[in-house]
Amino acid sequence: MPDIRQLRRNPAIEEAPLQEEMMLFDAVKSKFFVLNPAMALTWTWCDGTHSVAEISEELASRFGGVTPDEARGDVERAVAELYELGLLLDVR
16 A cells, blocks of 8 residues: 555545544445544545644544554554545555
8 A cells, every 4th residue: 555645535536524424425336435433534634645643643632542553553444444445546
């Protein structure tokens, strides 16, 4: 997987906030995805300017009881999954 700063949200994906969650729609694959609050934050911050460390710090600060190490693991797993699903694109 490429460096996170080289990943951006796929512009073909439509998004709609659902309270603290996020619903995504991939019209090409005709698939809906519902992201939990942590994954929704990760999705939102994957704009090519934030590092895993920056997203992890934000995640840890917003969700009490989450250590920075736990947040980093969550962000790395979320980014990998979003990339594998084609929701994030490598824009190198």
